[in-house]
Amino acid sequence: MALSSFALLACGDGGTPLSPPEGQTPAESEACEIVYDGTFAAIQDVIFERRGCTAEACHGSARSGGLDLRPESAYAALIEVPAVGADLPLVYPGDNDRSCLWRKVAAKTEPGSVEIAGSPMPSSDQTLSSAELELLRVWIKNGSPEEGTVQEAESLVDGGLPEASPITIAPLAAPAPGDGVQLVMPSFLLPAGAEREVCIAQYYDLSDQIPPEFLNEAGTHFLAATSELRQDPQSHHLVLAHNASGPPFVGFGEFSCRGGRQDGEPCAPTDLASCEGGVCAGAPTDATDQTLIADSVQCLTFGPPGTFNTPVFIAQQSQERKELVDGVYVEVPVEGLWIWNSHAFNLTSRDHEMNARINYWFARETVYPVQSYASIKKQYAHQIPPFGTETLCAEDTFPRGARLFNLLSHYHQRGRYFWVEGPDGELTYESRVYNDPVNKYFHPPLRFDSPDPAERTIRYCAYYENGVAPNGSPDPSTVKRRSKTPANSLVLCEPIACRGGRLAQPVLG
DSSP: OOOOOOOOSSBOGGGOBOSOOTTOOHHHHHTOOOBOSSHHHHHIIIIIITTTTTSTTTTSTTOGGGOOOSTTTHHHHHBTOBOTTSSSBSBOTTOGGGOHHHHHHHHHHSTTSSOOSSOOSOSSSOOOOHHHHHHHHHHHHTTOOSSSOOGGGGGGOSSBOOOOOOOOOOOOOOOOTTTEEEEEOOOEEEOTTOEEEEEEEEEEEOGGGSOGGGBOTTSSEEEEEEEEEEEOTTEEEEEEEEEOOOTTOTTSOOEEEESSTTTTOBOOTTOTTSSTTSEEEEOOEETTOTTTSTTOGGGTTOSSTTOOEEEEEEEOSSEEEEEOOTTEEEEEESEEEEEEEEEEEOOSSSOEEEOEEEEEEEOSOOSEEOOOOOOOTTTTTOOOOTTEEEEEEEEEEOOTTEEEEEEEOOOOTTEEEEEEEOTTSOEEEEEOOTTSOOEEEEEEEEEEOOSSGGGGEEEEEEEEEESBOTTSSBOTTTSOOGGGSOTTOSSOOOOOBOSSSSTTOBOOO
């Protein structure tokens, strides 16, 4: 259990410096701060203790609602523990929207922002500040670790925290036999201070785990109504794709055991028992390294020429659960070759082994098959000038009779705003944080039934800035530089403007 570790030097409650004691200068007093063992220790002090949640009559000895938030009990009492009076756990690692604790305090800090059962919290006259609510959110979103520092939380804590370290999220529990199946990504190394987008091939055969009633007529696919991902929060995206190639699986790297007693030893991809305690998989191949895979962003051309990797599951969060409406289902191949595509960043000074799991629960009512739809128009069209801005837009027309359940954006570092407009021009979706995009579900789904294509067309746009300060002036610290562009970049960055001296002026020939 990680407890708050205090380093007090004439500090008042909450780390506020008191008047300097005799013999101590003001500068020495101002240097005083609380030092926490980690992000959860800060939450324990700043939110649970200071906001009165651990008072005797609340979530102290009285254990109101069965919840004990005292330091020795709080973490175990929160993580994936069912909430009283709500069909949600108190804290669901990776997903604040499915965490009853966060929803309860958000309902009081930002009234009307979420729907809850019962009363907002805290029940006293206390209310979490926006910064405290965000501290709780980023802790949950980053896997709810008991120990260690969540990097995004550093600016939200009025005190010291240890250096950030990689986070391994709690493993996702597998569905019960007969209810569903779990897929486990072969882990891969994410070095300290590195970015990797990898492709990993893995043969699988789930036929002995799927009851006949959940198969399609041909027996080649199983039918699922709910899916759920949980992965380490260093990930920027995870794509699970299916490749129709058959043995001997040439072009996917050398297959070897990943984990278990035979770790590192060669293995036969179709022999699922060849790696005791591990899995047989191709070597993680960097998708951005053109010497290994030509032009293979998202592993699109990973594998033998002429084959195609069909996306099956796509996510950008550390935790995502997709529940289809009654009668709607997705078809997943029973056997074949998975292509795991993970794009991850390690901004810490420690190496990390990346992990991910995906669950599928079988569909008991099957009326309409769902289709994943990804539009990548103009994905590589933008060439934002140094110290300039650009807005790119595109359109897509849905087939008549379509129903839209979910919208999610994907854009990179210099993207500032992404939005979608419906056929009537109404704002349907917006997101302002490129690495934490809004994942919006529609209940009921949006309908596209008109015979007029214009009434089935949506417009989506992204606004980018390349080295522009909030006041509109050039910002050399954020402009894209050739020196920071990998040599194997698919879209080379050539210097065309100065970042110093003749700031923002064209490069002289």
